[in-house]
Amino acid sequence: MRDEVGEYGGILGDGEDSRENGRVCGSASRAVEERLGIGAVRFGYVHSKVVTLMRGTHQFPAPTTPIVTFFPFPTRFSTISTLSCLSQSKGGGSVAVNYGRIANDLPQPAQVVELLKAQGINKVKLFDADSTVLTALANSGVSVVVALPNELLSSAAATDGSFSEKWVQTNIAQYHPSTQIEAIAVGNEVFVDPNNTTQFLVPAMNNVYKSLVKHNLSSIKISSPVALSALNSSYPPSAGVFKPELIETVMKPMLEFLRKTSSYLMVNAYPFFAYSANSDVISLDYALFRAVNANVTDPGNGLSYSSLFEAQLDAVYAAMSNIQYNDVPVVVTETGWPSKGDENEIGASTDNAAAYNGNLIKRVLTGGGTPLRPNEPLNVYLFALFNENQKTGPTSERNYGLFYPNKEKVYNIPLTMEALKATGSTPINGSKVQVTSPPTASEEVTTAAVGQTWCVANGEAGAEKLQAGLDYACGEGGADCRPIQEGSTCYNPNTLEAHASYAFNSYYQKNTRGAGTCNFGGAAHVVTQTPKFGNCEFPTGY
Numbered sequence: 001m002r003d004e005v006g007e008y009g010g011i012l013g014d015g016e017d018s019r020e021n022g023r024v025c026g027s028a029s030r031a032v033e034e035r036l037g038i039g040a041v042r043f044g045y046v047h048s049k050v051v052t053l054m055r056g057t058h059q060f061p062a063p064t065t066p067i068v069t070f071f072p073f074p075t076r077f078s079t080i081s082t083l084s085c086l087s088q089s090k091g092g093g094s095v096a097v098n099y100g101r102i103a104n105d106l107p108q109p110a111q112v113v114e115l116l117k118a119q120g121i122n123k124v125k126l127f128d129a130d131s132t133v134l135t136a137l138a139n140s141g142v143s144v145v146v147a148l149p150n151e152l153l154s155s156a157a158a159t160d161g162s163f164s165e166k167w168v169q170t171n172i173a174q175y176h177p178s179t180q181i182e183a184i185a186v187g188n189e190v191f192v193d194p195n196n197t198t199q200f201l202v203p204a205m206n207n208v209y210k211s212l213v214k215h216n217l218s219s220i221k222i223s224s225p226v227a228l229s230a231l232n233s234s235y236p237p238s239a240g241v242f243k244p245e246l247i248e249t250v251m252k253p254m255l256e257f258l259r260k261t262s263s264y265l266m267v268n269a270y271p272f273f274a275y276s277a278n279s280d281v282i283s284l285d286y287a288l289f290r291a292v293n294a295n296v297t298d299p300g301n302g303l304s305y306s307s308l309f310e311a312q313l314d315a316v317y318a319a320m321s322n323i324q325y326n327d328v329p330v331v332v333t334e335t336g337w338p339s340k341g342d343e344n345e346i347g348a349s350t351d352n353a354a355a356y357n358g359n360l361i362k363r364v365l366t367g368g369g370t371p372l373r374p375n376e377p378l379n380v381y382l383f384a385l386f387n388e389n390q391k392t393g394p395t396s397e398r399n400y401g402l403f404y405p406n407k408e409k410v411y412n413i414p415l416t417m418e419a420l421k422a423t424g425s426t427p428i429n430g431s432k433v434q435v436t437s438p439p440t441a442s443e444e445v446t447t448a449a450v451g452q453t454w455c456v457a458n459g460e461a462g463a464e465k466l467q468a469g470l471d472y473a474c475g476e477g478g479a480d481c482r483p484i485q486e487g488s489t490c491y492n493p494n495t496l497e498a499h500a501s502y503a504f505n506s507y508y509q510k511n512t513r514g515a516g517t518c519n520f521g522g523a524a525h526v527v528t529q530t531p532k533f534g535n536c537e538f539p540t541g542y
Contacts, residue, residue, distance in 0.1 A: 092367040093377035095360070096123030097402065098334060099133070103388040105405040109136035112385070115407050116142050120416035125333060125381045127188065129171035134179045143180040145333070145381075146171060148208065150187045150197050157203035164207035165214070173215045183221040184208060185266060185333065191230050191246060198246075202253045209261060223258060225266040225333045228312060231319055237372065238300030240315030241322050255325040267316050268334035271308040272347060272356070272396075279346045282308070284516055288337075288352060289359035303371040309335065309360065314372040329376065335360070336383035338396035339410050348396050350411050355516050357382055357402070358413035365420055452540050455508035455518035456531050457500040469520030470500040479506035483536070490536035498533040500524075505531075505538045 099112065107115070113136045116124065125145040126133060137144055148156060148167065155163040172181055186205045190197050201224060209222050228234065230251070232243040242251045258265055275287040285291045291306040298305065298314075305311045313330065320326055337356035341348025360380065369376040387401035387410065401410055414420045457466055474481035483490035484499045504524040511517040518526045531538050 093364045093379040094123060095364050095379075096125060096381045097121055098381050098384045099124045099126055100384045100386070100388050100391075101127075101130070101133075102391045103386065103405065104390055106386055106388075107405065107407060109133045111407070113137055113140050113142060115403070116140075116385075120418075123182070123381070124385070125185070131171075134171075134175045134181075137180070138175065138178040141180075143182040145183045145185055146181055147185040147188060148204070150190060150193050150195065153187050153190070153197045153200040153204045156186070156207055157200035158207070159203075161207045161210060164204065165211045168208060168211035168215060168217075172212070172217060172220065176217060176220070181220055183223060183263075184212075186222055186224045188225050189227040189229075189268060190224060191243075191250070192227055198250055201250060202257060205254070205257055209257075218261075221263040222261060223263050223266045223331075224254065225268050226316075227268050228270075228316070231315055234312070234315035236298040236300050237305070237311050237314035238298050238303070238318050240318035242319045247323060252323055252325075255320065255323070255328055258328050259325065264329040264331050265316075265320070266333040267313070267330055269309060269312045269316075269332055270335060271312065272337045274308060274312075276341075276346045276348065284347065284352070284519070287347070288355040288516060289363055290355065290514065290516065298371075301372075305371060307363075310370040313378075314370045317370065317372045332378070332380040334383045335380055336400045338399045339387075339401075340399035341396035342394050345394060345396050348399070351516055353400075354411040354413050355514065361413065361415070362420060365417065452530075453513055453526050453528055454531055454538050454540070455501075455505045455513075455524050456527055457497045457504060458523055458525050459497050461521075461523040463496055465521055465523040466496050466500045469523040470496070470503050472520070473500075473503035473507040477503075477507045479503045479510065481506065490533070492536075493534050495533075498536070501531060501533065502536065502538065509539055 097116075106112070109130075109132050112133075116122070117140065122141060123143050123145075124137075125147075127147050128149060129146040134144070134146070152163075152167070156167065158164075172184070175181065186208055187193075187197065187201055190201050205222050205224065209218070212218050212220055212222070230242055230246055232241050233239050255265065257263075271287045275282045275284065283291065286296070286306070287308045289307045289309070296305040296311065297303070303314075305314075313332065316330060317326065320328060320330075337353040338345070338348040339350045339353040360382075364378045364380060367377065368374055369378060382402065384400045384402070386403050386405055387399050389398055389405075391397045399410075402413075402415075403409055414422065457469075459466075473479040481503050482488060484502050485491060490498075490502050500523070504518065504520060508518045508524075508526075518524050
């Protein structure tokens with residue numbers, strides 16, 4: 001893996017990563033590099049060269065002035081809100097979960113099945129074909145995607161087909177239909193496998209399919225999860241193309257196989273890595289499905305984007321269309337957001353994980369597709385069911401779970417249609433309410449009703465951040481700042497901290513106290529006691 005800074009400040013990198021059997025193969029920086037899918041140029045000059053930008057290669061002309069505006073993302077402080085199911089809904093897609101098991105403290109498979117059923121989760125994806133799990137899933141009503149791991153591809157590709165025949169007999173025919181095996185993932189992110197197994201992929205898929213036909217199991221779909229690093233270009237989305245070395249050798253043959261067998265392309269997409277590596281130019285709201293307005297326009301086709309996830313997915317659709325396979329459906333077989341990370345893993349938090357996964361679920365439930373394929377429902381598998389304590393790599397890798405090993409939720413988001421209806425149309429505000437220190441000594445406080453929270457300025461953030469947040473909240477953010485105008489009820493005390501607090505809280509309340517709406521680049525925090533500056537009372541809702 002190579003990761004370096006270009007001559008004029010561009011981000012370079014040619015690293016690859018692979019998640020195989022639920023673990024990351026490669027370094028932490030490699031994992032970050034290869035999951036981005038959409039690149040960003042940091043402030044600075046970029047020389048006229050092809051620059052590999054986090055899973056995408058982009059060519060920019062040599063500028064004569066600093067590049068400060070050409071970003072494929074909304075800038076920080078963009079606006080808020082949106083709308084995504086662990087069960088099928090009319091007009092909507094489905095959301096399932098990845099059940100990885102790289103841990104020594106997980107519940108027994110039978111207990112996991114009961115947890116899935118209790119939570120209304122009716123689809124799971126495995127990273128192998130473990131017999132104890134497949135047995136536990138029998139007659140449960142939970143369908144499963146099993147996997148043939150990368151290390152078995154060369155054997156499965158053998159021309160005599162004997163290995164694939166035995167594998168299907170042992171791992172599929174023996175369990176189906178009692179265990180509802182929906183699909184087989186042949187390999188995982190094979191193109192970035194350091195063992196160079198790409199040449200075996202399509203032959204292995206063909207052999208496994210022939211064995212399924214022999215056992216009258218051709219209704220079981222076959223595909224292979226593809227990382228966004230398979231793209232040579234991903235911004236703008238309409239310019240998405242596959243890497244040249246993959247097109248004739250594997251992408252066209254694989255997509256032709258998927259077309260002929262009425263299957264779908266499996267894609268792994270992680271907006272978290274794009275945001276974490278480029279938080280200075282990517283809006284958190286854009287990454288978390290909270291941008292109210294579609295504020296990134298694709299110059300290639302005029303389509304507008306309000307979420308990074310959809311932009312990433314449309315880059316894949318464009319790449320497929322570019323080689324005449326726009327009729328093949330796509331299922332996102334991995335996506336998620338970590339609830340915890342290392343210090344340099346910006347954005348890894350419980351609140352952000354709850355917001356991303358919760359709003360993704362809500363987005364899928366509301367139906368419709370991406371701007372490029374508006375009529376194709378979104379179908380996704382969240383990564384992952386549990387936190388897995390034996391995974392290698394950065395802290396985030398062990399903290400993608402919806403549940404702790406004791407089966408308690410890591411954060412509270414609705415996982416069923418019924419629970420989603422109870423939340424209304426507001427953005428998901430998962431996790432427990434953040435409890436922070438009371439306001440500073442200069443503020444009066446009164447007892448708050450249970451569950452009420454407010455957003456106030458962080459006086460230690462500095463005047464520059466407070467002013468920037470105040471300007472945003474009262475401007476583009478749409479906060480009601482009339483009470484802090486001169487002569488109005490909350491003008492006094494006439495201090496930046498008091499005025500910013502009022503504006504931040506107005507924005508926070510108007511956006512239904514959604515997770516991440518009280519941050520303003522670290523200039524604000526949530527409190528649970530009623531803040532009062534002078535005689536100004538802060539509202540709790542609109």
